[in-house]
């Protein structure tokens with residue numbers, strides 16, 4: 001790979017289908033370790049109304065033409081293409097102050113999120129353009145009026161305003177669910193590190209994988225863009241609470257009820273259990289985790305541990321252990337060998353963190369690290385934004401203010417003692433809502449009290465103990481499948497969380513009507529909708545021939561006592577309800593011996609299956625199996641099997657077909673109901 005050394009150039013925005021530079025030279029963005037310019041940033045002259053219109057019209061309509069699986073495959077192709085170019089991103093990432101390990105979180109963590117959504121999208125979403133939310137709600141006794149919630153993509157754009165600390169991950173973790181939902185995005189990276197986002201967007205655009213208009217980038221100010229957003233747009237924000245609150249109450253956002261997802265300051269806590277005395281595995285794990293969270297990304301992580309809540313009798317040993325480990329953290333230019341922690345993103349940011357440490361000192365004393373005189377192993381001491389880790393101790397945390405309110409966005413944490421589990425929960429909650437907390441304990445009573453106490457104030461809670469020590473992903477790692485966000489001070493937003501994150505970009509609508517009309521809208525058969533039982537057995541039809549609503553009504557089969565005994569002896573399931581008349585009668589649910597539920601399901605398969613080789617390739621399971629009424633010897637079973645949903649795979653020769661299977665008795669009463677899941681060839685042989 002050819003990695004060019006970049007000369008400080010002017011960053012460009014990618015808008016309305018082309019790269020444009022601002023009309024002014026712009027502000028210099030400086031290398032965090034050396035203070036030398038990396039790039040200049042400016043967006044003056046961009047017509048932001050046109051940017052919004054281009055995204056909505058060009059990008060939105062192109063994305064909405066694709067199915068969920070097609071969009072997921074697009075994310076996969078993009079992720080693979082970015083992985084091939086990762087060395088270039090790593091090289092530039094050093095300028096942000098990131099070490100190799102920090103860059104891995106940002107670059108490969110971000111690409112991994114894209115790939116994770118690509119795979120989840122194909123596994124968990126149908127290959128359609130409309131998403132169904134929940135089950136059919138029956139609204140009439142005769143099945144003539146029902147309802148189904150559906151989700152459709154918003155018709156606007158998603159404006160993503162990102163923080164400076166993760167220029168790649170911050171973009172990709174929001175972009176993946178947005179594009180999967182079918183919504184175009186306008187990315188506004190934080191200026192300080194926008195050069196890395198710009199490079200990645202350049203590489204994305206060069207692949208031509210995304211439809212035109214589905215991704216635009218603004219390097220520099222967003223000008224009047226937020227004055228023109230409307231109710232079909234969505235704005236997400238990551239950064240300081242002050243900016244977030246200002247933007248959230250913007251005139252157009254309030255007037256047009258624009259969805260606004262905010263992720264802001266978060267004073268995340270880590271709680272050491274009452275059982276986790278010095279010398280235990282949990283104590284050691286806790287020390288490692290606090291040090292890791294303080295030093296990764298030089299503590300510039302929204303999920304970093306800011307408050308270290310520990311039993312009072314262990315705090316002396318804890319502070320001593322943390323001090324020892326922190327002292328070994330070599331701080332310097334991340335480009336140099338042996339450096340464990342890089343500088344903060346800028347000198348301004350360091351000034352900000354120093355000011356916040358002074359605020360914290362209203363309640364706490366510094367017990368490790370000197371914020372004013374950095375000891376570094378390499379780098380430019382004057383031009384680089386270096387800061388050694390700073391540990392504070394707050395002896396009376398219940399009476400403290402700043403310790404729970406001030407976020408020093410750097411390698412800074414405050415240790416605070418507690419006496420009881422209740423008090424630990426109280427102190428953690430004083431953060432007024434956080435992204436994440438962790439609890440290190442091996443005591444099931446303590447963990448229950450603390451986790452349930454923390455949960456209403458947190459988006460995520462991690463339990464650390466000796467069993468999960470090797471496999472745990474740790475306190476500070478948001479994962480694509482898990483919710484990332486928190487209530488209150490943390491902004492009240494929610495991102496990621498697997499498919500939950502996709503739904504934030506879609507509108508939920510309850511559609512009510514006659515079942516056949518609902519089926520026409522959703523593409524899914526439901527009870528009461530028209531069905532077609534003419535023509536060949538539905539198992540003889542390939543996906544090209546099969547239609548939703550194709551139905552088979554089978555002949556009847558009588559269940560005998562011999563059948564029940566044969567099944568019991570053959571399978572070994574000789575439960576008394578099938579074998580002992582007296583005992584079965586004594587059971588409040590039965591009037592005598594009954595057929596096994598699995599016998600009913602097996603007989604049903606015997607009734608509906610077409611045995612010859614054909615387009616049906618495999619039965620890969622059943623969903624929602626319920627036995628609704630006991631089947632007694634002499635009862636006659638009949639099956640109604642209806643093609644409920646067809647899900648052709650975008651990249652395979654087959655697709656999934658979901659069949660509604662209703663088993664009734666001689667009185668037409670349902671005895672069992674479930675969905676049969678099959679793989680069916682796209683084309684018949």
Ligand code: NDP
Nearest residue numbers: 162163164189190191222238239240243263264265302409
């Ligand atoms: P800011 O709130 O200043 O900026 C966040 C983002 O908002 C940046 O992209 C910024 O762009 C943009 N922005 C600022 N003003 C406007 C505006 N009027 N219209 C549109 N966009 C705007 O935060 P910083 O990035 O400077 O970080 C400051 C503090 O935020 C940190 O010290 C930390 O406390 C907190 N933070 C919290 C995070 C979290 O996830 N909880 C993550 C990162 C930071 P620009 O850079 O061009 O000004």
